[in-house]
Amino acid sequence: MATPLLRAIDLVKSFGGLRATDHLSLDVTEGEVHALIGPNGAGKTTAVGQLIGEIRPDAGQIEFAGEDISRLPPPTRVRRGLARSFQISQLLQDYTALDNVALAVQAREGHSFRFWGAVRRDARLRRAAMAHLEETGLAALADQRTADLSHGQQKQLELAIALATKPRLMLLDEPMAGLGPTETQAMTALLRALKGRIAMLLIEHDMETVFALADRVTVLVSGRSIACGPPAAIRDDAAVRQAYLGDGDA
Amino acid sequence: MDETPASLRWIGLALLALLLALPSLATLAGDPAWVSLATRMLIYALAAVSLDIILGYGGLACFGHAAFYGIGGYTVAILYRHWQTSEPLFGVIPGSTQFLVVIPAAMLAGGVLAAAIGALSLRTAGVQFLMITLAFAQMLFFLFSSLSQYGGNDGMTVRRRNEFPGLDLRDDTVFYYLVLAILLAALFVAHRLVGSRFGRVLGGIRQNERRMAAIGVQSYRYKLAAFVIAGMGGALAGALMVNQARFVSPDMLFWTKSGEMMIMVILGGAGTLIGPVIGAITLTGLEDLLGRIPGWGEHKLFAIGLLLVLVVLFGRGGLYGWLRRRLR
Amino acid sequence: MLNLAVEQALNGLQLGVMLFLLAAGLTLIFGIMGVINIAHGSLYMVGAFLTAYTVAKTGSFLLALLAGLAGAAVAGMAMETLIMRRLYARDHLDQVLATFGVSLCMNEIFSLLFGQRPLYVSIPPLLDGSIEVVPGVPYPIYRLAIVAVGLMVALGLYLLISHTRIGMLVRAGSTHRDMVRALGVDIRSLYTAVFGLGALLAGLAGLMAGPVYTVQVGMGEQILILTFVVVVIGGLGSIRGAFLAAMVVGLVDTALRAVVPPWLKTFMEASAADALGGGLSSLGVYLLMALVLLVKPRGLLPAHG
Structure with a gap:
């Protein structure tokens, strides 16, 4: 397998006594859509913050296109091709x-x-x-x-x-949050059109979107990755169902 | 950014015509003091416009603009003093009274100072930034208050204005027109600046620094550049003021001077180019008027303070914003 | 030499304590409400003037003490209800300008009421005189009392912050205002109370300043800017930081003033050396601030994170 475009190795981040990221490893290959899901408070936002450089991990390393970017400030990461969208829009009003x-x-x-x-x-x-x-x-x-x-x-x-x-990879932080059904469909179509051209790390709550778009899914619970694999396998994973999907369709 | 109502353009042109005709009007009215009052207004306008580059356009609450204004003023005075005594400054820099030497020197001094203060203070943001700029300006106030060879607390007189080839700057009217020309040129430069790529980035930083980082912009450098530009503008204004008043003192560096310049910007309308000009003219005129009221003149700052509170609480967008709303 | 060092150290401690009282109020108000108050120095002036005036009129130091404290607290709470309350949601620039306007007004009101000439306050008889802190070093009891009061206030604030609900708010920081609201705290009266407390501390500093410094219009601004330096060095919003920084600034400033002018006099003419020495020693704390900013931009003991 080729070198992944983005690779997080053993990231650890604690706030006070709370471990928000617990030895998280994760990679995104060129052109892939990789979804990061997990219940509220699972540490998705903290993970994104570390990948983009707004939060400095306590331990671990982040590589982009084969280079260590762990110490680069956010603007430099962006110029290397790591873009991000915000969950709560941060536009120039x-x-x-x-x-x-x-x-x-x-x-x-x-x-x-x-x-x-x-x-x-x-x-x-x-x-x-x-x-x-x-x-x-x-x-x-x-x-x-x-x-x-x-x-x-x-x-x-x-x-x-x-x-x-002109990113090589986009970190999309809940692009569907707060959208109505039609808008969600439009956004899904938009992302699908971009798929293959630009790699994406998709943080999303909307399971339909995740299963429709993702090549791989990583499930985050309490800062730890409990499963990682193709959507179909994740859907059938017993541990995931119990920890996360369990409430709805068990 | 927004369209300027046509009627407002006419008001602007009328104001310009008034400024051009002012010396003649003063002669007609038999009150030449108008000219020096108007010169002061224009110089403060220049200071306020330069402050607005960081305050209004960049969204950086700087409470230390007097540092640059004062350093510009002291450059004129110090170069004059060394010209007079024929002793070079620090043993190497000869004194001068040439406008075309002194003014660039003042702007250089302002720029260097701004680079130093900015490099430190821009490591912080918000309230800390404000307190730090205030503190550094006050530090210069103490420094110049203690330099007895340049007048210490009492300041010093600069007996003659700088010399400009072909112009007699001793004539108040000539000096007035020179200041007016400099202000108009500065406004044009500022207009180009805020509409340029640099100006766009600066405006973006004001609105959302996180967004700017997310498109790959390192805000610090741009903020620092804006700070240096503003510092140079402030120093230019200070240098002109010492030429106008033929006097320099640590008062130019005092923190209330920074405050006054902020009032001009807010009173006129921050984030516009005309606003600070209107604010500077209004505040300077108001202070002059209040100062003439017998027995109350020395307490004019009460009225200014009250006005400031009211403008902040109720007057969004300042005078210029109010004008625009009325004329739309 | 050693005697001089002891005396200067006590002087530095005394300045530090005064700065702490002001910085604590400023940083407390910022920590809870997220506002910055340029008129904080005016509250110090209120405390000083009301005390001086009451002593002159009644001769009673106890009455003067009450007048100074109550006056400052009331002025602070009035400021909060009339003006600050409308500014919590605004940006810092608006807060600064409005409170700057207030401080201009206060200065003029006080110069109308009390004139431009400085007032002098005598030391209360109870605290008059000196004692030998170490053999051969007599030191004014009054100044020792200032240090004692300041340290007691510091202890009181420490207890307040570590053991009460207000303290919890300070620790949570102003970003958690919504959480506070969710806890059902009456935020309006809480804010007024906190502002009053900050004003009280400033007034306390002002009333104690009377016999040591001169009581005059503009006294507030002079010390306010030094207070800003303290707050920046200590870390905005941090009371512990304010205490540490106040002591450092007090000691450094005092030490430089004691050392620099005599040193200049070894190679300069006396009056020029005094002027330049005074100026150079006041630069010291600003350079210290610059140094701290280079190493720790958020201050020595930043409040959160």
């Missing part, structure tokens, strides 16, 4: 949808120590940003102020921005 994406394109192109030329008249920049809006179905809303977009549209914009960084 005063800017338009297009501005939000254009800024990500601008950041990808290198430093922004350019003090003179007007961004809004930079046709190339705007075209590149527009392409990502079209890809996520937001083209019609390009000039809307972000604060005026609906929750579902903001989630799509999150994705458009992540795509604009």
